[in-house]
Amino acid sequence: AQSVTQLGSHVSVSEGALVLLRCNYSSSVPPYLFWYVQYPNQGLQLLLKYTSAATLVKGINGFEAEFKKSETSFHLTKPSAHMSDAAEYFCAVSDRYGGSQGNLIFGKGTKLSVKP
Amino acid sequence: DTEVTQTPKHLVMGMTNKKSLKCEQHMGHRAMYWYKQKAKKPPELMFVYSYEKLSINESVPSRFSPECPNSSLLNLHLHALQPEDSALYLCASSEGDSGNTEAFFGQGTRLTVV
Numbered sequence: 001a002q003s004v005t006q007l008g009s010h011v012s013v014s015e016g017a018l019v020l021l022r023c024n025y026s027s028s029v030p031p032y033l034f035w036y037v038q039y040p041n042q043g044l045q046l047l048l049k050y051t052s053a054a055t056l057v058k059g060i061n062g063f064e065a066e067f068k069k070s071e072t073s074f075h076l077t078k079p080s081a082h083m084s085d086a087a088e089y090f091c092a093v094s095d096r097y098g099g100s101q102g103n104l105i106f107g108k109g110t111k112l113s114v115k116p
Numbered sequence: 117d118t119e120v121t122q123t124p125k126h127l128v129m130g131m132t133n134k135k136s137l138k139c140e141q142h143m144g145h146r147a148m149y150w151y152k153q154k155a156k157k158p159p160e161l162m163f164v165y166s167y168e169k170l171s172i173n174e175s176v177p178s179r180f181s182p183e184c185p186n187s188s189l190l191n192l193h194l195h196a197l198q199p200e201d202s203a204l205y206l207c208a209s210s211e212g213d214s215g216n217t218e219a220f221f222g223q224g225t226r227l228t229v230v
Contacts, residue, residue, distance in 0.1 A: 034218060043120075043206055043221035044159070090158055103149075103172065104219060106158035 006107035023091030139207030
């Protein structure tokens with residue numbers, strides 16, 4: 001069974017500092033991987049996705065993630081945090097061969113706080 | 117139009133009530149989903165509809181009944197719910213059968229069962 005593990009339920013950074021949110025996946029086949037962001041009382045918005053093209057994926061709002069097969073990781077980074085980045089971030093994996101689409105399995109989430 | 121629209125945004129219902137949640141998308145997506153999200157938890161998949169047919173039911177209690185009247189609409193009928201069913205219910209859609217297409221999420225319906 002596929003799964004993702006997000007290390008750190010809460011990450012706090014200062015405005016302007018590097019953001020690093022960690023995600024490791026467990027899959028017997030190369031997975032499809034996603035990062036979603038959720039603001040309070042909102043739905044989820046896709047930040048970026050990895051679907052076996054480029055290993056370095058650029059997303060919206062200055063975020064990017066690198067797929068590292070050797071480390072089974074897909075960490076999310078942003079060079080300089082902004083106050084508006086404060087939100088809950090979910091890493092998710094999709095069943096590549098199961099024929100079932102946005103059948104996403106989510107990590108437990110990481111809450112990002114940004115200090116002024 | 118890249119929106120998934122859910123109504124209502126908030127719903128309070130008693131344990132003997134019957135209510136429905138509605139979801140609509142006009143992106144031509146052929147797969148639609150219901151997720152349940154408890155506070156401070158990730159979303160959990162409930163149902164998947166693919167080409168208007170129920171393809172996945174993640175062992176959801178029968179008091180939740182999904183319906184897909186057409187390719188743009190998805191309903192979730194609620195009956196005899198319990199207080200522990202209070203949660204944010206998220207609808208999502210994606211293009212089709214391949215796992216590499218992202219899911220677009222609605223804003224959710226905040227359900228409170230009293």
